[in-house]
Amino acid sequence: MEKNQHEGELLRNESDEIRELKEQVAHNKVEKDLAEEIVQREEADIEQLEKKIEALEHPQVVLIVNAEPKDWAKPKISYKEVVILAFGTYNEQDGAEYSVDYSKGPEGHEQGILDKGESVPVKNKMRFRVTPTNRS
């Protein structure tokens, strides 16, 4: 009888522990869900902030190349990149294949000639002209 009583106590203790542990798990799950929710929210915030930084640092602009609008996402554009925007391809050859100039550019680069091998900072609605000047 004594032994049974003892066993009975043991069983009660075990079931208590199981219940307690389950409660613990349930609690931790709630904690985890809350944490995950926070992480997700923070991640979304970070992504949004990074996008904002990117947009501020490298704004998507429209360049007017040979009188036609072209999307551009980099802070600068090179001679070769302008030629590709204008004609789709660029085959480097001897001499200046194109006369390239720009206007309505950002401060310090309002207008000028873009030399082969060089780049210039861009601004929305900046105008570029890319022309083979070989006819007479």
Add this chain to the structure above:
Amino acid sequence: MSRRLIDHSSDLKRLQTEGYEVRIKEGFLLISSVPYLDRAGQLRHGVLACELTQQGSRAGAPSNHTIWWQGEYPCRRDGSQIGGLYNPTAGKDLFKGFAANHFFSARPSHPGAPATGYSNYYDKIITYIGIISAPALALYPGSTARTERVFPDEEENSPFIYPDTNSSRAEINVISDKLRGLRIAIVGLGGTGSYILDFVTKTLVAEIHLFDDDVFGQHNAFRAPGAASLMELDAKMKKVDYYHRIYSKMRTGIFAHDVRLSRDTFHTLTGFSFVFIAIDKGVLKKALFDFLTAQGTPFIDVGMGILRVGNALRGTLRVTTGTPEMNQHLIKRVSMIDNDGDDDYGTNIQIAEANALNAALAVLRWKKLFGFYIDPDSEYHSQFSLDEQIIFNADYPPSVC
């Protein structure tokens, strides 16, 4: 030439018949040996000079009432300056070898005088001699401007069939003179080359050599100066002969070379003061630039590009200068690609006014190099953008930038 002009002009002929020393030089009417008194009352002789308006082979009406004077300021017997002549304009070089010291202004007062002052050169000259010589004639009764001296026709060394009265009217002969005697080559007589010829024709250069082996075709007529007749097109003349015939109406020293430019014919471009390159053939250009640089010959390479955007055009006109001292920029400015026939962009669009403007920009640049126009920056490359009408300059010699 001046004798014929005097003979055909009743006012100039009358001056000569009355014994005045009449000469025509560089588009100016000169009357020499005009007596006057200096400040000390001494008898001296000066020269009157004024622009000579011409209408074909005879003198027209004077364009204004003023006159230039080579000599001291004419005085009265008491040594005071003759009033009624004075004009504050400073003296200047009218043409090489003739410096005027004073500028006089005396308007005729009689009713019915034209707004420009005098209706003919006889009235103008007689009026001025009357004012200038009166004190001298009173003090020295034997003195006279009527020396009856007749000058032989001087060899004017002018390339023109008739005098350049555009320069003499504007009194810029000393500036026009900076181009005198040059030997010019124009390589390529397409739209731009032919307009270059049109502009260079009107300068004092001694020789203009034309290099091209193409026939003057119907499409050329639409991007060439002047107007070709159907008969001229039917004649299928070489461009060099067509242009030689037209421009020889106005000047001497035009030479036609029916030559296709290649390495084998570069030697024909030896000994020129200046060369205009107006050809499409890019592959030849590097060697041509090297050849001219080695010869010590300065040159300008022109080129344009007109592109179609939807149903309108845009384009860029380029003028690139090379000299023996300054030529490193050429490789980054001039296309060396061969584009015989149609290139990647389908068509070869050229329009007369774009050709003419490209030619005018090239001729302006050439004249700057020879001191005709002020050249503060000495840009060796310019490109003109038709859409915004902006000219972009670049490539300055080290001494300037």
